[in-house]
Amino acid sequence: MITTRDIAERLGVSVSTVGRALSDDPRISEETKFRVRQAASEMGYVGNRAARMMRGASSNVVALVIPDIRNSFYSTIAHQLSKNMQAEGFQLMLSETDDDRMVELRHLRELSANRVAGVIIVPTARPHGDSVKLLRTLPHLQLLRRHPALGSQWFGVDDHEALRQATAHLVELGHTRIAYMGGPEELPTGAERLRGFHSALREGGLPDDAGRTELWPPSSVDHGRRATRRLLDGPDTPTALVLGSTQLTLGVLEELSEQGVKVPGELSVVGFGDEPGFSWWGPGLTTTGLPIQEMATGCALWLMRRLKTKPDNDGPYTSVSLGSLVLRGSTAPPGAATTTSGRG
Template sequence: MGAGRRVTTRDIAEQLNLAVSTVGRALAQDPRVSVETRHRVERKAAELGYVGNQAARMMRGVSSTVIGLLIPDVGNTFYSTAAHALAQCMSRQGYQVMLCETDDDRDNELAQVRGMIAGQVAGVIVVPTPNPRSESVRLLRQVPHVQFLRRHPALSEQWFGIDDRAVLRDATQHLRDLGHTRIAYLGGLSDLSTGRQRFTGYLDVVGPDHDPGMVAHIAPFCVEDARKELARLLDSPHPPTALVTASVRITEGVLEELTARRVAVPRELSVVGFGDERGFAWWGPGLTTMALPVHEVATACSTWLLERLREDGSTAPFTSSTTGYLRARGSTATPATPR
């Protein structure tokens, strides 16, 4: 076989002195082929580096075993953790994950969706951008798909996510219970379903008459904007005594700025973060944060989708919402008594 040439079933057949049809049946686990012959073929296929032609298999009526996964930011551990859990679950069931990143850009999202549909994926798990293009919506409707973490009304009614409103309500209430009244909020843009829900959870505690100067809506992946907004809050004439964040990246930006400015946490500022990254426990006095069961939600989402594919591709409305929980560490305390 020449360098760079794809290994075929004919190559395996010649090496084992078998008919090409026998090799094809063996690789397809056809019961007409003996177990011994199947094992011989599988060993030789692995030895030669044989990879099956998925397109050809599908032309013969064999279903696709590829699931598309569309996420905004693979560098965000919030999403990479979910992707890892989804891939593990799919792999155990004989499926593969095609991972695509949108960077929350709807044109990029459309390009990725087109590629998935062209690749004839069996289904799609999607974290939608704030405003998907109509063509993206039409294409996704051609395949079984489920929304993950975020929700957009134009897409399927199948959704797995986190009760974002409850998460931020609990975070803010923790600070209120400690005696804080000037509680600032740094969260994602309100045109995202998650951003709206998290901000609503904050308002549930501070009330509709809150100080708008205590609020900053930031692109959820922009660490630098989070740092700038925190600097604005800290340098204001009446700075907050406490702060809640509403995304992992924003939390990272806040911690960077607090470290750079050497803010004494929690004496000068109490902080409740979002998500529970490994480094959060080691930061300063240890970050009090809202821990989120991302791995569990991702596993439930992938399991549900695979069950639907195995049954009949049913698209009956289904939603699953899971809440987070407060992990109290050293970054929150009662407000300091003013001198």
């Protein structure tokens, strides 16, 4: 393995000069820095970041801690964050918790031990007390979900308004039996989305029992399929369905297609998130679009500024992005005549 001593011998300079040149020390001339970097590149030198960190150098790694990489919302966020971080000379590291607070704690311990520069976290419903303590020692912000014990820096979506708009659309079309499927109330996102659903019912003059709810911890494609079967087999089958989870939406669409349910003739559907395939599924899925790139860019800019300025303490910061209702063909007044089926 090539070392700084090898580079020094090649250039006829001291090892300390090579080290300072590679760390961009202002005491070293630009000409010497150029020669050292060129030699290091030609010789295949790879810096020992762990050793530099032991000498007090900072890490250039930012961790993204999320529940489930299979959820396209999180994978898209990760992709956008990675691009933004690269532009600023940082590298994104991904940690997956599966919404398990003990797994979350294990990851945070490892990240802290490896002295990551910062953390962007989608926290579990009840973070362990030790996770709270660890995050207090690291520059961090919360994404999508917000837990009061983890600080006051948060980037998220107005979940209440997103589901209120989606449900209000169905009420305005004349539906009076509307079902909702979403995540658990113990998660702040789940609670706000459910609250938005009930707000739209009340504003439309409908009683709360006009809405049927299915809450699944954690939400998955399989849960969406199972919930759809229960919905269709039960009494008082609803005429409309609104979703509060992308994974549940995927499961619902699969099950409706398999059972040949006519959408929107038999059931109007409003999804959550806007996957690439949603525009051509059946009649085209009406859905709640999420401002993913806007949130990712905001997170990256805020954290990069925090890492570069290194303030003594962080004041509260909240960024709330608005979702948007994307209207397509999967919603219509109840009983609207159509031959369109849910098959994509």
